[in-house]
Amino acid sequence: MxxxxxxxxxxxxxxxxxxxxxxxxxxxxxxxxxxxxxxxxxxxxxxxxxPTVEPAKFAELPDACSSSLGKKTIEDLVPKTKNKGGSPGTSSDTTSRGRCSWNGLDDNGVKGSQYRWLDVGYTRFDSDQSLGSGADRAKDEYTKQVAKAQATEGAEKTSAKPATGLGEQATAVTYGLTKSKEDFEYATVVARTGNVVVSVTYNGAGFAGAKTPSAADILKGAQKAAKEAVAAVGASGDDTEKSSASPSAEASASSSAKTDDKS
The missing domain is CATH 1.20.5 (Single alpha-helices involved in coiled-coils or other helix-helix interfaces)
Structure with a gap:
């Protein structure tokens, strides 16, 4: 046991x-x-x-030839314009890039002639998760275009100064340039509004003994054109504002309109 x-x-x-x-x-x-x-x-x-990138503010661009500048502005800045409708630049994607230029020679006989050339360009960027927001991408392009204007080959007395009243940021670059033994005055204004970069270049020269236009007058003309070109971007549509109205809000507005009609 x-x-x-x-x-x-x-x-x-x-x-x-x-x-x-x-x-x-x-x-x-x-x-x-x-x-x-x-x-x-x-x-x-x-x-x-x-994190998600900020939506692009503008989804389209104004037509550079027909919508960027008023007819009166073109007539004032480019007398005797060869093509009042402008000469469009080539672009495979008009929602991202657009350009137009005008030129004219005002012949005053023995008093000489005045030549003017004006160019308006647009570059738009979409927001991309891997590349960044449209606004940030436009900032990079803005910086590149200002640097390019300052680095113009053969330019003399180059000056770059901030320009006011033109989008979120803007710079005016002025310089002199000799071409075909003629002295030209140049002004390039680069501005950014939202996800769009606007570039305006204006230049002029006096031919056959006529005086070269002053740098101040050329700059004034470029700034005038730039203000209109920037304003045209806002007039072409704002996606953020368009998308802010929800279907229910639209239905409410429609119902309110019908009520008003009945009353």
Whole structure:
């Protein structure tokens, strides 16, 4: 009787081993499930907090030839314009790029002639998750165009100054340039409004003994054209404002209009 007690204890201990292993296995599975669920939750959370770029303000551009400048402005800045409708630049995507230029020679006989050339260019950028917002991309382009104007080959007495009243940022670059033995005065105004960069270049020269136009007059003309060209971007449409009205708001407005009609 006394000898059977130890044998019984050993049997019970051995029998308990598989049970403990099973319990341990269940505990391990439970932990894995929790870890898996936690990982999925963290992944979902990461996706939700991923930053999104600011929507582009403008989705289209004004026609550079027909909508950028008023007819009176073109007549004032480019007398005797060869093509009043302007000469359009080539672009494979008119929603992203547009350009137009005008030139004319005002012949005054023995008093000489005055030549003028005017160019308006637009560059628009969309917002892209990998490239950044349209506004930020336009800022980079704005900086490049100002630097390009300042680096014009053969330019003399180059000057760059901030221009006011033209979008979010603007710079006016002036310089002199000799071409075909004639002295030209140049002014390039580069401005940014939202996700659009506007560039206006105006130059002039006196031929056959006529005086070269003053740098101040050329700059004044370029700034006048730039103000109209920038304003034309805003007039072409603002996506943010258009999309702010929800379908329910539109329905409410329609219902209100009908009520007004009945009254």
């Amino acid at each position: 006394h000898r059977s007690a130890p044998r019984l204890s050993r049997i019970l201990a051995c029998a308990a081993v598989p049970v403990m292993l099973v319990v341990a296995g269940c505990s391990s599975d439970s932990g894995d499930a929790k870890d898996s669920g936690s990982g999925a939750s963290a992944s979902a959370s990461a996706k939700k907090t991923e």
